[in-house]
Amino acid sequence: MVALLIFDLKRLVKSKAFYVCAxxxxxxxxxxxxxxxxxxxxxTVKAYNTMWQSLYQSQDPASVYGKPDELIEIDEEIIDAxxxxxxxxxxxxxxxxxxxxxxxxxxxxxxxxxxFLDEWYGSQARVAFVEELSKRGIYEIHEKPELxxxxxxxxxxxxxxxxxxxxIPSLFVYLTLFMSGSDSRSRxxxxxxxxNLVGMLCQRLLIGMVFVFAMVAASLLPAFVWATARxxxxxxNYPIVKAIGEGSGQVVxxxxxxxxxxxxxxxxxxxxxxxxxxxxxxLVLITFASLFVGVIVMLVSRFTDNPxxxxxxxxxxxxxxxFSGYSSLRLLWLLPLDLAPISYxxxxxxxxxxxxxxxxxxxxxxxxxxxxxxxxxxxxVMIACIIAVVMRRA
Amino acid sequence: xxxxxxxxxxxxxxxxxSNVNLEIPMATITGLVAPNGYGxxxxxxxxxxxIPFYKGIVTIDGIxxxxxxxxxxxxxFIEDSSVLNPIMSPLDYLLLVKKAWQSGVDIDVVVETVxxxxxxxxxxxxxxxxxxxxxxxxxxxxxxxEYILLDEPMNxxxxxxxxxxxxxxxxxxxxxxxxxxxxxxxxNVDEITDQVVFLKDGGIAKLTSSGxxxxxxxxxxxxxxEDEGLVLGLDVLAER
Numbered sequence: 001m002v003a004l005l006i007f008d009l010k011r012l013v014k015s016k017a018f019y020v021c022a023x024x025x026x027x028x029x030x031x032x033x034x035x036x037x038x039x040x041x042x043x044t045v046k047a048y049n050t051m052w053q054s055l056y057q058s059q060d061p062a063s064v065y066g067k068p069d070e071l072i073e074i075d076e077e078i079i080d081a082x083x084x085x086x087x088x089x090x091x092x093x094x095x096x097x098x099x100x101x102x103x104x105x106x107x108x109x110x111x112x113x114x115x116f117l118d119e120w121y122g123s124q125a126r127v128a129f130v131e132e133l134s135k136r137g138i139y140e141i142h143e144k145p146e147l148x149x150x151x152x153x154x155x156x157x158x159x160x161x162x163x164x165x166x167x168i169p170s171l172f173v174y175l176t177l178f179m180s181g182s183d184s185r186s187r188x189x190x191x192x193x194x195x196n197l198v199g200m201l202c203q204r205l206l207i208g209m210v211f212v213f214a215m216v217a218a219s220l221l222p223a224f225v226w227a228t229a230r231x232x233x234x235x236x237n238y239p240i241v242k243a244i245g246e247g248s249g250q251v252v253x254x255x256x257x258x259x260x261x262x263x264x265x266x267x268x269x270x271x272x273x274x275x276x277x278x279x280x281x282x283l284v285l286i287t288f289a290s291l292f293v294g295v296i297v298m299l300v301s302r303f304t305d306n307p308x309x310x311x312x313x314x315x316x317x318x319x320x321x322x323f324s325g326y327s328s329l330r331l332l333w334l335l336p337l338d339l340a341p342i343s344y345x346x347x348x349x350x351x352x353x354x355x356x357x358x359x360x361x362x363x364x365x366x367x368x369x370x371x372x373x374x375x376x377x378x379x380x381v382m383i384a385c386i387i388a389v390v391m392r393r394a
Numbered sequence: 395x396x397x398x399x400x401x402x403x404x405x406x407x408x409x410x411x412s413n414v415n416l417e418i419p420m421a422t423i424t425g426l427v428a429p430n431g432y433g434x435x436x437x438x439x440x441x442x443x444x445i446p447f448y449k450g451i452v453t454i455d456g457i458x459x460x461x462x463x464x465x466x467x468x469x470x471f472i473e474d475s476s477v478l479n480p481i482m483s484p485l486d487y488l489l490l491v492k493k494a495w496q497s498g499v500d501i502d503v504v505v506e507t508v509x510x511x512x513x514x515x516x517x518x519x520x521x522x523x524x525x526x527x528x529x530x531x532x533x534x535x536x537x538x539x540e541y542i543l544l545d546e547p548m549n550x551x552x553x554x555x556x557x558x559x560x561x562x563x564x565x566x567x568x569x570x571x572x573x574x575x576x577x578x579x580x581x582n583v584d585e586i587t588d589q590v591v592f593l594k595d596g597g598i599a600k601l602t603s604s605g606x607x608x609x610x611x612x613x614x615x616x617x618x619x620e621d622e623g624l625v626l627g628l629d630v631l632a633e634r
Contacts, residue, residue, distance in 0.1 A: 002493070006493075007486060010482065014482065192443075192470075193494045194462070
């Protein structure tokens with residue numbers, strides 16, 4: 001087994017595809033950083049509304065009357081904040097913009113707390129607020145990532161990136177499949193080695209995992225180095241927010257106790273973990289995912305010599321659960337959320353710095369994912385047909 | 395001894411091998427001759443355990459392929475040099491084989507014997523066909539396996555490399571190895587083999603030994619050239 005492992009590692013290192021893939025991933029992650037467009041944080045209008053609705057539902061309608069002076073006062077606060085927001089518009093790294101947002105949200109919270117919810121909903125300030133956001137097409141609040149030392153940023157917020165969210169797992173699976181010697185030609189040579197089958201299975205899984213690890217490292221390292229070079233290394237135990245408030249949505253991000261995230265202060269309700277814990281969790285997730293994919297590939301490739309079949313099936317298995325985020329995985333495998341296989345593929349949650357109370361980020365890309373899945377299936381069928389026709393003619 | 399007993403192989407409805415019985419003794423070279431599509435490669439693949447469903451029994455010194463490690467330690471088979479990964483070097487393969495077969499053979503000695511030192515570290519895709527075939531032979535030697543299966547090892551080789559290959563096969567026989575090789579080069583088959591197996595209609599049509607003084611080309615014509623005009627034409631060509 002060790003002999004084959006060493007051989008396969010050499011094969012991996014000597015393979016041009018390995019480096020092409022690594023460069024591709026680096027470019028994918030690094031290009032938006034260089035163009036300074038990719039950094040996004042966090043607080044979408046959708047999330048904002050979700051939060052607002054949840055607050056609304058918690059209110060007793062009977063208490064939402066009276067106190068007009070206070071309402072006017074709050075309304076003024078909101079309008080002031082809105083003016084500040086508009087003044088800061090267009091400057092993504094303008095600290096005043098974020099400050100204005102926070103002021104605005106604080107004012108809204110105050111309105112709710114004091115029982116002015118209905119008034120606020122119909123108020124001039126809110127209407128103006130929503131109109132302003134719509135007019136400017138603002139759906140995200142941007143903040144300079146350099147403010148966070150040593151943090152890792154993955155620019156998935158660009159409009160085209162959801163497509164890559166589906167492409168990269170496919171790439172991992174395809175390349176792992178071909179490079180771990182599961183294709184029929186290489187398999188013939190490997191199968192004749194006097195090595196027991198369990199050992200060979202373990203070796204192939206291991207080499208697949210090495211590949212996935214290497215690719216993930218390749219994709220993250222430049223961003224990490226870049227952020228570290230600009231802002232210093234940070235500290236290893238820099239706290240990472242695992243969940244905010246009552247955990248209405250899957251949240252992973254960077255912050256300290258007492259920091260404010262949107263309208264919510266990170267409080268005692270918030271779960272934290274250290275960067276070390278986060279890295280361990282990340283490795284565990286990748287290990288599970290690699291094992292899972294490897295087993296699928298191995299099992300399927302036992303029944304067919306056509307490498308397209310295990311590739312197609314494994315990609316489908318990887319992608320389908322990702323469409324609906326973590327929930328389906330939890331139902332299917334009854335595993336703790338953090339240990340669910342494939343969940344590492346949800347880069348937005350695991351690597352990105354997202355604070356999105358209310359809904360998992362995968363919800364944003366479900367439709368695109370479904371569409372890509374259908375198109376991918378059609379393409380796979382077409383490729384399989386073409387190969388079959390060519391082989392028959394040959 | 396490598397023993398094939400009542401082996402039958404079918405691909406769907408097509409029966410390729412039917413009740414094949416064969417024994418390959420130690421320290422011999424056995425040739426396997428038949429036209430294309432008569433089941434030569436299928437027989438070699440069946441012995442190597444690459445055909446999952448077949449009838450009959452194949453054993454090496456009484457060991458069946460289900461006893462995987464023991465069986466494959468005694469056997470070495472690479473269908474052809476094209477299965478070698480093009481980005482790897484001969485040295486990578488020799489190291490793999492030495493470790494996998496837990497062989498005590500010195501790689502340096504084999505490299506010198508087979509004369510592959512000049513391209514030992516070059517990627518396979520930079521090697522000529524002859525060099526690749528030499529690499530396969532070197533792998534056979536390094537494995538120190540007792541039984542070696544070769545599928546048309548001299549195909550595509552020029553006369554020099556064919557002679558080198560023939561010498562290397564004889565060398566392996568002298569070392570006590572048994573070689574079972576398919577080939578279309580009948581003069582080479584006569585030169586180096588101890589016995590020749592002719593396949594026809596899924597079974598063994600004839601088994602000749604070198605002591606009988608029968609030319610393989612004659613047996614080949616007798617078995618496979620059903621068109622007498624073709625035989626005559628070939629004879630005329632041969633005379634010219």
